[in-house]
Amino acid sequence: MEKGGQQVNENGHDLYRNIGNDYQEDVVEDHLGDEGYSDAHTDPEDEDYVPGRKQSKAPVKHKRLPPHLVQELITAYEQCTHPDANTRQEIAARLDLHPKQVKIWFQNRRSQMPKKAQVKENKEIQQDNASLQSENQSLRQAMMTQSCITCGSKTLPSDPLSEKQRLLIENGRLKDEYLRATAAHSKTIHTSALAGPAPPLIIGSGADREALRRHADASMEQFLVLATKGEPVWIPTTDGDMLDNNYGATMSSFLFGLRPKGFAVEATRDTAMVWGTAADLVGILMDTTRWSEMFPGIVASVTAGDFVSTGIFASCDRQIQLMNAKLWVQSPRVSNRTVNILRFSKLVDEKQWAVMDVSVDGVLGQEEVSPSRYMGCRLLPSGCVIEDMNNGYCKVTWIVHAEYDETTLPMMFKPLFRAGQALGARRWLASLQRQREYAAALLSSRDPVNNNTAETGILKLAQHMMATFYTSVSGPFIQTQATSNTSEWVGSIGTGIERCDATVRMVTLKKTSTVAGESDTLFLCATTTLWLRGILPESVFSYLRNEQLRAEWDVLANGAPVELLRYIATGYPVGNAVSVLRSNYTDGTNNKILILQETCTDSSGSLVVFAPIGEESMYAAMNSGDNTSLSFLTSGFAILPDGRGNARHDLATAPSTSRAPACSSNTGGSLLTMAYQVMLPSSPDNAVDEMGKFICHVVEKIKIAVKAEIMLPV
Structure with a gap:
């Protein structure tokens, strides 16, 4: 039954009185000198269960550890919750304890942590419930007495407005919102008629x-x-x-x-x-x-x-x-x-x-x-x-x-x-x-002493690639003759807590052929933005730029680590560079495909941008430095901080003061935008759905790699 908002037994004792403290986990069974001890791990549910061991009926002595040993054990527990025998032996030797005492303390700690969390959650739910009940009671009382909730005075009955009066009031409100609503609407549907000159x-x-x-x-x-x-x-x-x-x-x-x-x-x-x-x-x-x-x-x-x-x-x-x-x-x-x-x-x-x-x-x-x-x-x-x-x-x-x-x-x-x-x-x-x-x-x-034409060609090629990426990933697509269709794909992969959702903007681009007799080429540009709660942008950037892990998410890697052919540092810190990578991927005509990639990072965010390029085209650009004739199917990632867990965020809505508030203890997260461009086949019936599923697959790989518990589409 309940008493005063707490769960009690028939004798009126609080059921959770001993769960919320550290007494039980700080008490260990004292088996020093008792080599015949056999009571532990006789329960088959115990992760350290030893088959065939019989439970002893001998009484067990209990010993409470002093506070300084408890603190040392807690520190060790935070580093590893399931230490092996060697680790337990080291901890016991360092703290002058018996290994069995260390083992039992860790077992107690592991069993008590879920109970503590449950008790804390129950108390929070009880407090929320009490608050809601109080608010509900206040609202009911106000409705019955027709009084103001804030000051308690009687409310005056209002005359019902006529339809004409209601429309006049609504019209006045809409006038105030007219300019902003018109502009927002034009940005949403991307029409030139509303955009104006x-x-x-x-x-x-x-x-x-x-x-x-x-x-x-x-x-x-x-x-x-x-x-x-x-x-x-x-x-x-x-x-x-x-x-x-x-x-x-x-x-x-x-x-x-x-x-x-x-x-x-x-x-x-x-x-x-x-x-x-x-x-x-x-x-x-x-x-x-x-x-x-x-x-x-x-x-x-x-x-x-x-x-x-x-x-x-x-x-x-x-x-x-x-x-x-x-x-x-x-x-x-x-x-x-x-x-x-x-x-x-x-x-x-x-x-x-x-x-x-x-x-x-x-x-x-x-x-x-x-x-x-x-x-x-x-x-x-x-x-x-x-x-x-x-x-x-x-x-x-x-x-x-x-x-x-x-x-x-x-x-x-x-x-x-x-x-x-x-x-x-x-x-x-x-x-x-x-x-x-x-x-x-x-x-x-370009220095005459270095005379590195190849490096110059690669850097200029990367600039051209980055320009196409910015256009594809940023802002709205304006409807033009080259944009044949713009749609939104919503889907997911996996189930339960492993499920990954994505809302993807799909834009079909048409490139008119300049050669007589050749049909126009269709391209699909897919972009999506996701929020990774509690995952710093640096963690996402470090994973995506790792050549050894690239095969986990990049189809161009063809399931194998890529080879770094060229690395040109473009600034500080490490990670600002242009690279040329080689994979096992071919274009179907035995023409080897290289990957041109630029990675850049600073305090405002990071980028990982790449594009496949034929080996012959790459060498031609490196020799001549001319890249105007090359077109890219650019893909990549833009990684921005989410603005949370930041002193600026707290200050933006705080009253004026001469001192900045302390930084929030909450860790900021990331806003990850990914963009992929692919050439569509002649009959692109299922291309949009396949691209959406592919992006969900990439999202799933990134979520697992950076250990993101929550990854939501924006």
Whole structure:
């Protein structure tokens, strides 16, 4: 029966009184000097059961171990729950115990742990049940007395609204949501009819130019304050700095007015050393083409507009230009972020430059913004301060301060954006560092002393491959003539706790043949994103880049370890490299297939991208360096942190404070996006289903390898 929420026996004693403590597991039977002991392991259910052993009726002495020995045994148990005889002998010798005492303590510990967990779970369920019953009782009482649950006062009866009044209220609510809903809808169904033309980047009258110049000057002033201030404007965290909530809200209202409903704030800062001179970096950032090439994993596309100011003496100093950019994250579940900005470069000091971006939405007085010009993000003063260190490197401080429409994000991606790890300062700066190191490796291969044409050809080939991967894995596919069909496949493999589910976006691409008489070629691009709870991105990256384990998940490995033919390091840390691998796989014509692979990793995430390439095509590219005629069936993995278990995530919703909260003890997980491209046969009836099952198979292998208990589709 129950008494006071606890289960008791007929004498009123708590049934779980002794289960929740450590008394039973700290007590061992004392058999020192009793060599004829034969009571242990007579139960056939015991994992150490010895057949034929008879139970003794002799009384057994019990001995409670002192606390320091118990702590030593617990430490040993955490390392191994089932020690063998040699291990038990070592523990006994170290703790001055008999091996049988150690053995019995481990048996007691193993038997008590499930009981403790069950008791804890029962207590939690009882507490939840009591809370729900209390809430239910309060609701019933409020319904009976017609009173307010919060204050207890009587509620007034409301007159039923007429249909016309109800429609007017609903219409007012919908007007407030109209722009955001229209934009989200256009991103979901990928139709050009709702997308509308891009915002104009042409400056009209002289008054407009002057308004933009004033906006740029005011924004640069605010940006330099952000770049130079410390606490309490910036709050230190484990992943850089985060802007104080009150200061950010004041700046936002000063430049753009009130924040739109449903918009969240992203404000992060980070500093690092980057290879190159200040003039080199400023030149890259002020050239739209080179800027997009420097950040291929972030910048999807960019359109250059008119110059507000061309700079002083043909330099980049005080150069102001309109731009429209689309930013992406490596997942098909996240829509591209569009920003309409002014880019302003300024020589702050003799060897210090500032390059600042700020949104121009509403600056020229467009009060009524059409749905086609709706922006799901507005950029407050953001950018970088570059200080030349005179040693071949620059100190770069990067700031991202943005307000974005959080309602368009999938639930699993919201912590990633709130933590600033999706499009925050750390990702921009890490990408800049990695790309500059890649450029240094490419420059070294072109050195006349080295004259390594083959290495140059491989690196350029890898750049071409990576560009196709970013296009296939990031953002939505826009319906074009080359895209014949887009669908979603949902399936699973396995049963029970071993079951692996996947939701896969299937896009059929058509490539028109340029040779007369040849039919068009169909390709299938399959992408999916999964959440691995509690598994760090480093663990997933380490497994996927291991050549010896590649046969577990890669069909190109043909069931055997691959051979590493070429390895070109492209940066620090280890893992940033371009490789050429050889497998036993052939294309059916005895033409050997090589695997071109690029792996890259930094604090913002990791990539493992690969593509099959014929041996002859590879050698041709290595000799000539020309890869323009090659087409790739690129596949790979994008591994991002999930934004959980992070000080930034806790700080994003915390009240303003001068100190950052302590890091969460929860281990962060990973967001794994995989993409595969294959050529379809002439009759692709079952191709989509087969590809979906293949991806489920790969998911299952990864889940087992990284020991992920939970792996859910996003």
